[in-house]
Amino acid sequence: MARHDPADTAAGEAAPESAATESRFAARPPEPTMKGFTxxxxxxxxxxxxxxGLALWVILAVLGEPGLGVLFMLPVLGCAAWLYVVSVRRRKRDAVIDELATALADHLGVPDASYLEVDARQWQDGWVGVPHVLNVQYPTEVDDTAADWAAGMVEVVHGQLEHQYVVGRHNIRGRRLTLRDPTRASGSLAPDPAGRAERARDAVRRALPEKIDRPVPTQADLASWLIPLGVDATGTRVGWNLAGPxxxxxxxxxxxxxKRVLLTGIAVEIAARGWPVWVVDHRRVDLLGVRDWPNVQIVASTLDDQIVVLNQAWREMEGRVALVENGTSRSELEPLVVVVHHFREFAGAVADSxxxxxxxxxxASLALDRVTDLLRHGRQVNVFLVLSIQRADDPLLREENRDDLGAVVALGRLDGKAASALWGSAANADPAEHVPGRATIQTGDAPPVVVQCYWTPDPREARRGNDEQELYMLDxxxxxxxxxxxxHVRRSRALTDNPEAAWRLNLDADLAEGYGPAASLADWSRARTPSPSGGTDGTDATGWSEMIMVSQVQPGNLVRLDDDTGWVVVEQVDPVENDGTSLRIHWRGNHGAGTQVVSRTRAVRIRHLNDGIY
Incomplete structure (x- = not known):
């Protein structure tokens, strides 16, 4: 399935994009109220x-007091002159703000400057001067989720006004950005560095909660290549941009x-966009929860399968490179995300093998060589890596590899040496607290920020614990x-006890659709097993199955509600009156028909037949 990469949009598509932009901003905002006299x-x-003034002079002259009239008229005329001078300066300042609003509109991609409200205050320095405070109100359609969004606005203002500003406040809900002149900040201009850092850490502690549930992606999110990771202290979403350099x-x-919770959430977000996900889980059990997740094609838990998956990802990249060489556009290549959990341990195990x-x-260096190649060339053909490691001194963070990473997430506290290895200086980011999911994130060339990563429940644990709240969230x-x-991993023949022969088999193996001829015990929830009684309509019931919640069951599904009814065809699904937690399932099976009331969050198995009916 082809996917469009926003980074590769051709220049010839400018007109359609402009029309699309106009359609996104359907309603023009009302004209802003002018602050002060025009x-x-x-x-x-x-x-x-x-x-x-002239009227006063005429009146006093008629009364025989022309001198007194001049005395009254001169201050009035002076006031008039002052008003005119102020009007000229106000016109020049309005022209400056109009040019700034136009530049900001171009930067944000809004149709024109009338969609923005720029409020400039406390003008100083010179005849026209520059404002001390700038408030920018922007439409809700503007995507302000990138970590460096506010910094980009600061750069535009600096380039237009030739004056330095810093972000004073970013109100996400109110869609309002406040920029301030740092040289005129209230209070001491040189506060104690240690006290300032401590106050910043205290502000982060107060602003960031200890747990934030992963939000349900909107249609705009699903069309975006930005994968949300968490929220910073200002409430801004921080994400990983697959379309970045x-x-x-x-x-x-x-x-x-x-790490496990964050990787689970990333896999869920990628799968929600309809993109394939391959997982190398060297800990074997950390990411088993996404084994049943739609569009997560494989979770390799044995070392032999992990070698095959990584090698196949490298082959996929090489095949895509050949397609591009033969004229295929990168925008036609669907993103493939390969998650390698505990890469250093995995690479060591491959070397030992x-x-x-x-x-x-x-x-022995197969894992490192394949990952290095994927880091260097995978992005050009939409093959993306998600790597997890434990130590900041890992050789993977050497400069030549660090430049290929679009986002780095450091969970937990880092000592000065580790912070220097990651960010170039231990002072570039305040350390994250000892809170699960609290991390320091750097995206692209933006400065690192402390965020609280989104929490995503483990699907496997949620089903085992029958936690209704978590099951609703997963639903x-x-x-x-x-x-x-x-x-599944397909080899030319079964693995042997000969280590060298087994190694050769792994390098020659590939990935094939389905569950393979022999599903292991670890594949209990997705085993490919034929129904002893066949399908309800006489068709072959072999195929692949998956676990879903009852709330996702639809008429026509072949489902196993319990052991008593066996496999049945769902004919109708109705809500239960005065009970929002259950559904009434009407079904038909080999031994008749029936009705059953089942909890909406209960996990049941449905089967997809090979003939394509289901």
């Missing part, structure tokens, strides 16, 4: 004041810091459409 009103006041993601953190097989150094996050089938 230049025209000031000129009118000056003219009225002049008329008043560097497309890969690195997650760093000790055990218990929240190669040594036991009697192979040389080239085979909302589950993709509505399965676009990619399950994959």
């Amino acid at each position: 230049p025209a009103a000031l000129v009118a006041s000056a003219v009225a004041t002049v008329v008043l 560097q497309g890969h993601l690195l997650v760093l953190g000790r055990s218990g810091s929240g 190669a040594h036991r097989s009697g192979l040389g150094a080239g085979s 909302a996050l589950r993709p509505n459409l399965v676009t990619h089938p399950v994959l």
Whole structure:
């Protein structure tokens, strides 16, 4: 399935994009209320004041006091002159703000400057001067979720006014950005650095909660290549942009810091966009929860399967490169995300396996070589890596690899040495607190920020614990459409006890659709097993199955509600009156028909037949 990469939009598509932009901003906002007198009103006041002064002089001259009339008229005329001068300066300042609003509108992609309200205050320095405070009100359609969004606005203002500003406040809900002149901040201009850092950390502690549930993606989110990771202290969403110049993601953190939860959420977000996800889970059980998730094609838990999946990802990249060389556009290549959990342990295990097989150094470095190639070239053909490691001194963070990472997530606290290795200086980011999911994130070239990563429940644990709240949340996050089938490792023959022969088999193996001829015990929830009684309509019931919640069951599904009814065809699904937690299922099976009231969050198995009926 082709996917469009916003980074590769052709220049010839500018006109359609402009029309699309106009359609997104359907309603023009009302004209903003002018703060203070307009230049025209000031000129009118000056003219009225002049008329008043002349009238006073005429009246006093008629009364025989022309000298007194001049005495009254001169201050009035001075006031009129002052009003005119102010109107001229106000007109010049309005022109400056109009040019700034036009530049900001171009930067934000809004149709024109009338969609923005720019409020400039506390003008100083010179005849026209520059404002001390700028408030920018922008439409709700503007995407302000990028970590460097506010910094980009600051750069535009700096380039237009040739004056330095910093972000004073970003009100996400109110869609209002406040910029301030840092040289005129209230209070001491040189506060104590240690006290300032401590106050910043205290502000982060107060602003960030200890747990934020992953939000359900909107239609705009599903069309975006930005994968949300968490929220910073200002309430701004921080995400990983696959369309950025560097497309890969690195997650760093000790055990218990929240790597598993974050990787689960990333897999869920990717799958929701209809993109395929391959998982190499070297810990074997950390990411089993997404094994049943739609569009997660494979979760490799054995070392042999993990080698095959990584090698196949490298082959996929090479095949896509050949397609591009033959004229295929990158925008036609669907994103493929490969998650490698605990990469360093995995690479060490691969090296040990190669040594036991009697192979040389080239085979021992297979994992590192494949990952390095994917980091360097995968982004150009929409193959993206998500790597997790435990230590900040990992060789993977060497400069040549660090430049290929579009986002780095450091979960938990980092010492000065580790922070220097990641950000270039230990002072570039305040350390994250000892809170699961609390992380320091750097995206692109933006400065690192402290965020609270989104929490996503483990689907496997939620089903086992029958936690209704977590099951409801997973139900909302589950993709509505399965676009990619399950994959299994296919070898030319069974693995042997000969280490060298097994190694060769793994390098020659590939990935095929389905569950394979022999599903292991770990595949209990997705085993490919034929129904002993066949289908309800006489068709072959072999195929692949998956676990879903009852709320996702639709008429026509072949479902197993319980052991008593067996496999049945759902004919109708109705809500239960005065009970929002249950559904009434009307079904038909080999032994008749019936009705059953089932909890909406209960997990049941449905079967997809090979003949394409289901």
